[in-house]
Amino acid sequence: MSGFDWIVPVILTVITAATPLVFAAIGELVTEKSGVLNLGVEGMMLVGAVTGFVTATVTGNYFLAVALAAVAGGFMAFLFGILTLSLMANQVATGLALTLFGVGLSALMGQEFVGEPVASLSKLNIPGISDIPIIGPIVFGQDGLVYLSFVMVALVSWFLYKTKAGLILRAVGDSHDAAHSIGYSVIGIRYMAVIFGGAMSGIGGAYLSLAYTPMWAENMTAGRGWIALALIVFATWKPGLVLVGAYMFGGITILQLHAQAAGLDLPSQVLSMLPYLATVLVLVLISKDQSRIRKHAPACIGKIFHPAA
């Protein structure tokens, strides 16, 4: 068994690297399913990360920290909603604006907290069960947010495909005019989907600053928000595949750390390029099959809705 000692720590780090991506991507998936493309994920994650971190440092209450991170992400998304849904601004430009704004705002909010450590999110340790070799620490030794990320994927999947509300949301994303003409509030439904996406991004950000690297640094998301957006394309808008994709990317992120430790003779920066290059590669492989994208992407994504009447 001793030859496999590395397996458990590797799997544990993959989980922590994947979890923020799961949150951000599953939230944005709901937003996109409603027909809205919010490119501000990176900005919302950053604001979530700093809000969570500051709250945890000041109050020591991690539940509150995560909750406020969700609120902060949701509020950022609400701003995006006002601009794109009520004021009918271009979604691509507004999403970029949200990210640029989020980068500045989070840096401003976290100014006095840079480099300060905070205790990591506590793990759920069940005496006895968590001590079972391999399975114990992996299945029963995670922090609450890891479990929540799985629950959210299952919930979103159930909501979208098994409930009437989910059907309406998808209808709004596929044909806003039709949904509007049978009396559904396209704008209202999209607001909810956008805010949900923002809240999830906020939690994903908080996971970074509270569990992945328990500290705050400017721009600490390092492009994860954008990778989350790419993951949705990879998953062809299917919740289950978002989970698969996030864990694959988590694996790649961790691979670079372990390759370095194993003494691979490459500059560390070259290994750090891996997640970004992998994102490009994955996008290319998936986008090649146009018909598949067209079949699964919400038809109205990125289109402005302006009720005729």
Place this chain on the structure above:
Amino acid sequence: MLLKIEKRAEYSRAMIYLTPVFALILTMLTSIVLFRLLGVSPMEALHNFFILPINTEYGLSELFVKGTPLILIAIGLSVGFKANVWNIGAEGQLTMGAIVGSSIFIYFHDIDSIFLLPAMILLGAIGGALWAAIPAYLKTRFNANEILTSLMLVYVAILFLSVLVHGPWRDPDGFNFPESRTFSESADMPILMAGTRMHFGTLLALFAVIGAWIMMSKTLIGFQIKVIGSAPTAGGYAGFSQKKIIWFALLFGGAMAGIAGLSEVSGPIDQILPSISPGYGFTAIIVAFLGRLHPVGILFAGLLMALTYLGGETAQINLGLPVAVTGVFQGMILFYLLACDVLVHYRFRWNSFGKAAS
């Protein structure tokens, strides 16, 4: 609803030029609240942000130093945005332009020739264009989203720069600091005004403004860009190739960002450092929009955004405000601009039904 929003049959010209002004005023009003929250006198903060930095001749020249890369990049991006090509990886193209452009100096640093700098500028443009060619190829060949690919390449380019300065490009006489050797005089951008840092790159930026204006208003490619951007189907019927426009927009944007990168390292920075840009590539996105994607608008918007960089520095020194205020300011102005754009595309009318009811 009392207010009714109607789509305008045609864009309101006046509104197109007025909205950036509205956006600026709203940003100022909001920042007064922000400064209060930060415990600083708003009037003093605004004075530090907008007046003090350009009070002196030197300050004014710094406006052009900071504005030069912003204007160059935004001119390139605006052509893409007009054609609905969303290149947001200018920061990476800037980095590659700086790297490829200065490679000739790094490897042949003994050269003392008047052709060195022109060659570096040309190579800078090529470096930026080649880096932008990757998303162009992936978009036209595989339909991969250029927003995501161009952005991912930013991180790759910055890491590549880091490899170079920590390794092969490190100055042999530099006490092991991650810096390249300092550029020689013939690799330096000539200074335009003695006693300032204003350099030849500013002239390149002005040239780009005029060139882009002529290109967009007088040439066939400019016409094709506008048609493909606003009505792709019509462009298709007219026989304009969307692929060609995607290639052109990305290569042009990349080349401009590349020149901006080179003019930074052979201008104010004077060597290759691990970090050569405070996010010019991203701020230029704001500049492009604020300038209404028009070359002359971009010239003014670039100078305004340059002022926010200078103002942020002044406010940091004098009032102890965090530098991040600059980023918040820049993001806010873009937000308000996009919000005000509703006035360009739509007309607000009092609903007669609402009137009757009240």
